[in-house]
Amino acid sequence: MMRIFSRNKGQAASRVDRRSDLRRERPPRNRSNPGAPLVLYIAGSGRSGSTLLERLLGQIDSVATLGEVHHLWARGIAKDESCGCGKPFGECEFWRRTGEMAFGGWKNVDMEDVEKLHNAVDRQRYLPLTMLPVVPPAFARQLAAYSGYYGALYKAVQELSGASVIVDSGKHPSLALALSHNRDIDLRIVHLVRDSRGVSFSWAKSVKRPESTNPEDDLMKQYSSLVSSALWVSTNLAAEALRWRAVPRTRLLYEDLIADPVATIDRLRDVLNLPITGQLKLVGPGTVDLKANHSVAGNPMRFRRGETTLRPDAEWRKAMTKKDRRLVSLLTAPMRLWYGYTGR
Numbered sequence: 001m002m003r004i005f006s007r008n009k010g011q012a013a014s015r016v017d018r019r020s021d022l023r024r025e026r027p028p029r030n031r032s033n034p035g036a037p038l039v040l041y042i043a044g045s046g047r048s049g050s051t052l053l054e055r056l057l058g059q060i061d062s063v064a065t066l067g068e069v070h071h072l073w074a075r076g077i078a079k080d081e082s083c084g085c086g087k088p089f090g091e092c093e094f095w096r097r098t099g100e101m102a103f104g105g106w107k108n109v110d111m112e113d114v115e116k117l118h119n120a121v122d123r124q125r126y127l128p129l130t131m132l133p134v135v136p137p138a139f140a141r142q143l144a145a146y147s148g149y150y151g152a153l154y155k156a157v158q159e160l161s162g163a164s165v166i167v168d169s170g171k172h173p174s175l176a177l178a179l180s181h182n183r184d185i186d187l188r189i190v191h192l193v194r195d196s197r198g199v200s201f202s203w204a205k206s207v208k209r210p211e212s213t214n215p216e217d218d219l220m221k222q223y224s225s226l227v228s229s230a231l232w233v234s235t236n237l238a239a240e241a242l243r244w245r246a247v248p249r250t251r252l253l254y255e256d257l258i259a260d261p262v263a264t265i266d267r268l269r270d271v272l273n274l275p276i277t278g279q280l281k282l283v284g285p286g287t288v289d290l291k292a293n294h295s296v297a298g299n300p301m302r303f304r305r306g307e308t309t310l311r312p313d314a315e316w317r318k319a320m321t322k323k324d325r326r327l328v329s330l331l332t333a334p335m336r337l338w339y340g341y342t343g344r
């Protein structure tokens with residue numbers, strides 16, 4: 001049995017109202033075209049628990065989870081890394097059929113065009129443009145072409161799987177902003193936030209990538225506490241910019257999710273109007289029985305199957321050096337306190 005750690009339940013439950021948006025925000029009017037696939041995009045800093053949230057959502061019938069789709073082009077198509085089901089991307093039937101339906105086969109995807117468009121619209125520096133309600137025509141054409149690749153892929157997944165909700169745990173707010181301009185995608189955003197100290201401690205760890213097909217890709221990225229603090233602030237600020245786009249969004253704290261996953265996902269469903277019929281089922285106290293999935297990229301947790309117990313994570317509180325903890329606490333203080341992460 002695998003274990004995942006969380007805060008103690010009572011402590012986190014008492015904080016839900018104060019720090020999560022789940023009971024406060026109401027989704028704006030849905031502006032997507034009829035028949036558009038409903039995509040729940042998980043935005044936020046790396047190491048905030050997006051893979052866990054996605055895996056929990058994936059336990060519910062009618063939800064299809066895809067992992068971090070922005071990695072599909074390089075890690076899936078080009079490098080043939082493993083799908084969450086364990087097969088190489090090129091041998092996974094789910095992705096083969098998706099590529100066939102979306103593009104007539106992955107060989108027809110112009111990888112240079114995807115990369116070029118990515119650099120033209122899906123970067124944090126374009127935020128002042130992508131957060132606007134109307135953008136210049138030339139930029140709008142690039143946004144349409146770029147988000148069109150994602151739209152075609154989501155649509156194929158919707159038709160092949162019959163899922164009513166498709167989860168993309170891409171995290172990058174810049175991609176969510178780009179997708180929000182495409183009315184052929186019924187986009188809903190959950191902004192996932194985790195205590196900056198826990199995030200920074202996680203970024204400092206050396207973590208193997210079991211899906212690697214190249215020695216250069218054997219480890220997940222690592223950052224110093226200085227860099228991870230800057231990333232935490234800039235990514236969460238960028239995710240806050242999504243409130244200016246007319247798409248349903250809410251903010252969710254990782255600590256609240258892990259303390260009470262069933263109630264938290266129920267609230268997420270309600271506040272974002274997600275057409276989910278079932279409910280997350282536990283097989284024991286705080287324990288889920290993770291089933292296989294076709295996550296194309298993400299944290300190694302995407303490969304985990306079977307019974308997994310959610311428990312308080314106190315490792316960074318004990319193992320983080322005083323110097324790092326002080327530095328991260330200070331550098332992230334305004335946003336950290338605004339999100340309600342008080343204490344040292």
Ligand SMILES: [Zn+2]
Nearest residue numbers: 083085092294
């Ligand atoms: Zn697969």
